[in-house]
Amino acid sequence: xxxxxxxxxxxxxxxxxxxxxxxxxxxxxxxxxxxxxxxxxxxxxxxxxxxxxxxxxxxxxxxxxxxxxxxxxxxxxxxxxxxxxxxxxxxxxxxxxxxxxxxxxxxxxxxxxxxxxxxxxxxxxxxxxxxxxxxxxxxxxxxxxxxxxxxxxxxxxxxxxxxxxxxxxxxxxxxxxxxxxxxxxxxxxxxxxxxxxxxxxxxxxxxxxxxxxxxxxxxxxxxxxxxxxxxxxxxxxxxxxxxxxxxxxxxxxxxxxxxxxxxxxxxxxxxxxxxxxxxxxxxxxxxxxxxxxxxxxxxxxxxxxxxxxxxxxxxxxxxxxxxxxxxxxxxxxxxxx
Numbered sequence: 001x002x003x004x005x006x007x008x009x010x011x012x013x014x015x016x017x018x019x020x021x022x023x024x025x026x027x028x029x030x031x032x033x034x035x036x037x038x039x040x041x042x043x044x045x046x047x048x049x050x051x052x053x054x055x056x057x058x059x060x061x062x063x064x065x066x067x068x069x070x071x072x073x074x075x076x077x078x079x080x081x082x083x084x085x086x087x088x089x090x091x092x093x094x095x096x097x098x099x100x101x102x103x104x105x106x107x108x109x110x111x112x113x114x115x116x117x118x119x120x121x122x123x124x125x126x127x128x129x130x131x132x133x134x135x136x137x138x139x140x141x142x143x144x145x146x147x148x149x150x151x152x153x154x155x156x157x158x159x160x161x162x163x164x165x166x167x168x169x170x171x172x173x174x175x176x177x178x179x180x181x182x183x184x185x186x187x188x189x190x191x192x193x194x195x196x197x198x199x200x201x202x203x204x205x206x207x208x209x210x211x212x213x214x215x216x217x218x219x220x221x222x223x224x225x226x227x228x229x230x231x232x233x234x235x236x237x238x239x240x241x242x243x244x245x246x247x248x249x250x251x252x253x254x255x256x257x258x259x260x261x262x263x264x265x266x267x268x269x270x271x272x273x274x275x276x277x278x279x280x281x282x283x284x285x286x287x288x289x290x291x292x293x294x295x296x297x298x299x300x301x302x303x304x305x306x307x308x309x310x311x312x313x314x315x316x317x318x319x320x321x322x323x324x325x326x327x328x329x330x331x332x333x334x335x336x337x
Contacts, residue, residue: 067100106129160314
């Protein structure tokens, strides 16, 4: 399913309301043509309007259909998902959306409340491809925050890996990812020497006698390692650069997207952590330091310098028969040692 769209339309233009919607996570703003320039002055905003100056022009880039009959449904279907279609209902009901979801995609359901938005996303399990929230009520905008967060973030199944050994290595290039987010306890990043099995590397929000906590940082491992990215993709850790979107994961498999604000690659003494998960070998080359930690099932960190054989930490295992080509999952047989 394509990424869901979250659009906002004020009943009447209001700077504070537009700003609140922007800060809450809405991605595009439907305004009257006379407010296009004023809206764009607030931030780098994508504007929808019935005017060629808009980023998304109604009738060209986006279509609108009021569902009042079977004929109107045909108008919504005719674009076959190639262009977004905003669906309006005279009396808000989910029945027209059910009919359309079964026949086409790229449907943006017009709603007035966060509850209606939630229902639109649950319709026929698949749900609408996006919503256009039209309201003047700030509380409805705020209620949308959690709905947007849940819709945008994937859930990852984590398993326990049993540690087999931790071995000292020589010097290597390790990569530190400093995000533009304050990471919470339990959050980290999935990193592994193979894309098939990755450890959950804990963030540096832990107090230590050696350095101050840096809760925005994950010391991810060697430059060669794979890191789990948003949209079920992977990347080499050494390829991450400032401005990239990276995936953070907590002990329950909940994910959030963060921005890489700075990436530091420095030569440091390294160690390799080896383990097993469902008869699959898992390993990761990390900086050999007390401040480098993996994650226990209860969300607590454990330093790699204190890991011993038999300890268990959280990890991610790729499905059997899956490989990666330029970070995208494919079905093929790949052996990595």
